Amino acid sequence: MDAVLTAMVEDKIGPGDRARLLVQTAKEHLGFDYALALRSPATALYLALKALGLEQGQGVLVSALSPRYYFHVIKDLQLTPLFCDVSYDNPCMNLLSIEKALAQKPADVQARCIILHHTLGFLPETAAIAELGLPVIEDISQSYGAMAGADDDTGGGVTEADAGADKPRANTRTTHENPGMAIHGVFAILGLEERDMLTSGGGALLFSMNRRDTSVLKNFASIPGEYCLPDINAALAIVQFKEFAKNIQRRSEIAWIYTQASYSGRHKRFIQAGEKQYNNYAFPLVLETGLKDVVAYARKKEIVVESAFDQSLAGAGISGPENCPAAHSLSLRTVLFPLYPRLRSVEAERVSKLIMTLP
Numbered sequence: 001m002d003a004v005l006t007a008m009v010e011d012k013i014g015p016g017d018r019a020r021l022l023v024q025t026a027k028e029h030l031g032f033d034y035a036l037a038l039r040s041p042a043t044a045l046y047l048a049l050k051a052l053g054l055e056q057g058q059g060v061l062v063s064a065l066s067p068r069y070y071f072h073v074i075k076d077l078q079l080t081p082l083f084c085d086v087s088y089d090n091p092c093m094n095l096l097s098i099e100k101a102l103a104q105k106p107a108d109v110q111a112r113c114i115i116l117h118h119t120l121g122f123l124p125e126t127a128a129i130a131e132l133g134l135p136v137i138e139d140i141s142q143s144y145g146a147m148a149g150a151d152d153d154t155g156g157g158v159t160e161a162d163a164g165a166d167k168p169r170a171n172t173r174t175t176h177e178n179p180g181m182a183i184h185g186v187f188a189i190l191g192l193e194e195r196d197m198l199t200s201g202g203g204a205l206l207f208s209m210n211r212r213d214t215s216v217l218k219n220f221a222s223i224p225g226e227y228c229l230p231d232i233n234a235a236l237a238i239v240q241f242k243e244f245a246k247n248i249q250r251r252s253e254i255a256w257i258y259t260q261a262s263y264s265g266r267h268k269r270f271i272q273a274g275e276k277q278y279n280n281y282a283f284p285l286v287l288e289t290g291l292k293d294v295v296a297y298a299r300k301k302e303i304v305v306e307s308a309f310d311q312s313l314a315g316a317g318i319s320g321p322e323n324c325p326a327a328h329s330l331s332l333r334t335v336l337f338p339l340y341p342r343l344r345s346v347e348a349e350r351v352s353k354l355i356m357t358l359p
Contacts, residue, residue, distance in 0.1 A: 015228035019037045022200075041067075063083075064324035065309055065314055068312060083320075104323070123143055129184075140189070141189060141193070144190060188209070190205040203230075246341070262285065286333055291333060306335065307334070313327075
C-alpha cells in the first residue's frame with residue numbers, strides 16, 4: 001500500500017521511472033537481457049508473435065489448457081491455432097502431444113511457433129520441446145519461482161517425489177539467485193495479473209534472454225505509452241519481487257498441510273515431471289466425483305473452491321474434446337483450493353479438513 005500510495009502522491013502514475021525500476025528489479029531475479037513492461041499479457045503475446053514475423057494463416061501450437069485470451073490474440077493476427085492435448089497426470093502439453101498435433105494439423109497449415117504455457121505453475125519439458133526447431137514463446141506467469149535443478153535442496157514446494165516429507169522445505173530463493181528455471185524460449189512472458197504468481201494488479205513483462213533475440217524485441221521499444229505498464233502498477237510489482245522469498249516459503253508450508261490431508265481422499269494430484277520442484281502456485285485436485293458436488297460441499301463449509309480451468313481454451317469450449325480429450329476431461333474435474341501467502345494457519349487447517357472429507 002505504501003508503494004502504491006507513494007506513486008499516487010507523486011502525481012505520476014503513468015509509465016515512467018517505476019516501470020524502468022521494475023524491469024531492473026526483475027532482471028536481477030531472472031537474468032534476462034532485455035524486457036518490455038506492458039499493460040497486459042495479451043499485449044505481450046501480441047508483440048511476441050509480431051516479433052517472430054509470422055505470416056497470415058501460419059499455425060501456432062497451444063495447449064488446450066492455456067488461457068483463452070491466447071485464442072483471441074492468435075485470431076487477431078490472422079494466424080491459425082493448433083490445439084495440443086495434455087496428459088491426465090500433468091496439465092502442461094508435452095513433446096508427445098505436440099508431435100500428435102503436428103501430425104493431425106491441416107495439410108495447408110504450416111506450424112511456425114509454440115506458445116508454451118506453464119499451466120498452474122508446473123514446468124513442462126521445455127528443453128525437449130525447444131529441440132523440435134520451432135520458435136517457442138514461454139509463459140512463466142504461473143511458474144515463477146519453480147526450480148528445474150535436481151541438486152538444489154532449498155527451493156520449491158511439495159512435489160510428487162517429496163510429498164511424504166516430514167516438513168516443508170525452507171529458505172526458498174528466487175529464480176536468478178537460485179538458478180533453476182531455465183528459459184528455452186525465444187521470448188518469455190511473465191504476467192502480472194491478479195491470478196499470476198506475481199501481481200501488479202495487471203500487466204506483464206515480455207523479455208528475451210540473449211542479445212540475438214533482444215535485437216528483434218527492441219524494435220518495439222518506442223511503442224506508445226498506452227501499451228506500457230503504468231508506474232502505479234509497477235510500484236506494486238516491485239514489492240512482489242522483494243517479498244517473493246517469504247511468500248513462496250509460506251505457500252510451501254500451506255501446501256504441505258494440504259498434501260498430508262489429500263492422502264486421506266481418493267482424488268488425484270498432478271505430478272511434476274522429472275525432479276523439478278513445484279512452486280505451489282496452487283493446490284489442484286483432479287476429482288473422481290463431479291465438480292458441482294464438491295463446490296456445493298465446500299460452500300456448506302463456508303470455503304470457496306473454484307474450477308481450475310474455466311478460463312482455459314478447453315473450459316471455454318474453444319478447443320474441442322474430440323482432439324484434446326484429456327484437457328477437456330481435466331477442465332471439468334479439476335478444482336483449486338485457497339492457497340495464498342496471507343492465508344492464516346487456522347484457515348489453512350479448515351481447508352485441510354475439507355480436503356480430508358471431500359465426497
